[in-house]
Amino acid sequence: MSTDKDRELSIEVRLTRRLNWRKLVFELHGWIGLNLGLILFVVCLSGTFATLSDEIDALIDPARSVDTRPRDISEYNWTAMMSNLEISFPDGIVQTIYAPGASGRPTDRGMTAALAFVAVPRGETRKVSIDPYTGEVLGHTGFFNVERFFRTFHRRLFDGGRGILIVTLTSFFLLASAITGFTFYGGWLRQLRTLKLFGTRRRRWSDLHKVAGIWGLPFTLIIAVTGIYYFVEVSYQRVDAYKQLVSAPMAQVDVSGLAEFGPQPSLLTPNRYVELAQESFPQLDIRTLRMSQSPSQAVYVDGRGGDPFTRDRADKVHLHPITGEIIDVQKSSDLGIVPYMTEAVDPIHFGYFGGLATQILWFVLGLLLSFSILSGMYVWVVRSITARNRQLGLLRGAPISVAITIAYLSLAGFSTANGIRGYSSPVNEPITIGTVEVGPWSARVDCSVPCRPDEGARVSARFLGSGLPNYKRVELVTSEGSVSRMTGPSWRPRADTEFSPGEESILRVTGRDGQIHQAVFTMTLQDVDIEKAAMWPDTPRGVWWVVIGFGLLMLGSIIVWLGMIIRVARERS
Secondary structure, three states: OHHHHHHHHHHHHHHHHHHHHHHHHHHHHHHHHHHHHHHHHHHHHHHHHHOOHHHHHHHHOHHHEOOOOOOOHHHOOHHHHHHHHHHHOOOOEEEEEEOOOOOOOOOOOOOEOEEEEEEOOOOOEEEEEEOOOOOOEEEEEOOOOHHHHHHHHHHHOOOHHHHHHHHHHHHHHHHHHHHHHHHHOOOHHHHOOOOOOOOOHHHHHHHHHHHHHHHOHHHHHHHHHHHHHHHHHHHHOOOHHHHHHHOOOOOOOOOOOOOOOEEOOOOOOHHHHHHHHHHHOOOOEEEEEEOOOOOOOOEEEEEEOOOOOOOHHHEEEEEOOOOOOEEEEEOHHHOOHHHHHHHHHHHHHHOHHHOHHHHHHHHHHHHHHHHHHHHHHHHHHHHHHOHHHHHHOOOOOHHHHHHHHHHHHHHHHHHHHHHHHHOOOOOOOOEEEEEEEEOOEEEEEEEOOOOEOOOEEEEEEEEEOOOOEEOOEEEEEOOOOOEEEEEOOOOOOEEEEOOOOOOEEEEEEEOOOOOEEEEEEEOOOOOOOOOOOOOOOOOOHHHHHHHHHHHHHHHHHHHHHHHHHHHHHHHHO
């Protein structure tokens, strides 16, 4: 008899434990949704639009379209692109040329233009659209566009390091929400088709939430896990051991055969770099050409070596900028597990590993996930009102969490405005404040707009003539004796310094042999409006419509959610 009682007691204990466990899982799932649902929604929805942001740019910017006649990618004329860029921007430095659909987003190559980043003297980077076959410059804008807005907003909410940590931390809560939801709602196969459009409003929304969550569960797990990897990457990116593990060493260029000082032979043609890279790596689908900025910096030719799950930069060829000699060939197939994951996480997270088809799929699933978050918040708010569930404590601490979330999003809003303004470009050309002959060089010293004498200004030295400038160090010495080391591209090193118009300064260049070449010049200023600067980026109107539309969508969603919270507060009072 005692045995039967013990058995019954054991069964009762197990049932109680099971019920307590389910209740804990239930409460945790609801707490995450109610207290963190808003920030989760913001991050997920912005990431959803980020998956197709480059394609949106191509649709709203006419300069991104080219002749759609079928052509082979072998017909890309890299030399013509470079020549026309140098003609269009005589004072600029061409940094990188991207083939159509490059940088990991293989869009229809017959429809979109190639892109180039050109650094112009006033310290701005221009994004230039080019016909990849003829090299014709189709148009150019500042750095700010739809892709840049959504990528930067989604990655860090325009709020620097804090924003990155906040966004990546949400991945843990997203994973916990997915697991607890899957654990609690048993019989998930039935839930795939359990959708009752009739019944109470709460029942309809509950079914919609469960169906959306179950159907999108694999996608949610992928996004959460890759987001956690971003968190690990950001957390340890300053640790030397981790950096050595994930970062390939920079290709070293042998400069022993070059002159210790002075102009070096001109670079090879871009087409020649591409030909040499293709010969050394026949399987490489070349997508990017990164030009050398100094004799000691290699030319990088990036692309895809056949693995769709890695970024373009995972497969690359390094070439000597003057001789074209192959310095190093990096293949994604030779990478270790951690470096490989670092190169693969972006294509998986944003869905461009399979081209436009997977991007559209990721976009749809992202909308489904965003809807699941909003519908879940609604269900749990309504559930918390009922007398039966008042003791769950789901809203315990919610006001504080809501206040913190709203405060941070407000800060992120101001950061967004400042971030957008940071992409703005000054409207004036650089101000020439001096010219000088130093060694074999003619150099022009410019001041970037806005130029504020006696307060601080960005001064650059533009080395004129053909060939790569070769030196060890460039310094600007003012009449007061202050020395500013000038750094940056060898063509145009720059430094932040103070100067007074009319004062005599020294441009000092040190060769690799230690020999010093210097010349004295007088700083003068042109009669221009040195304070005039653009308040907003020169961005196509379509970009602003997208940004404003997204902002209104976010604002509307937040207002609806806050309305639900207010309703709960009134019911409880």
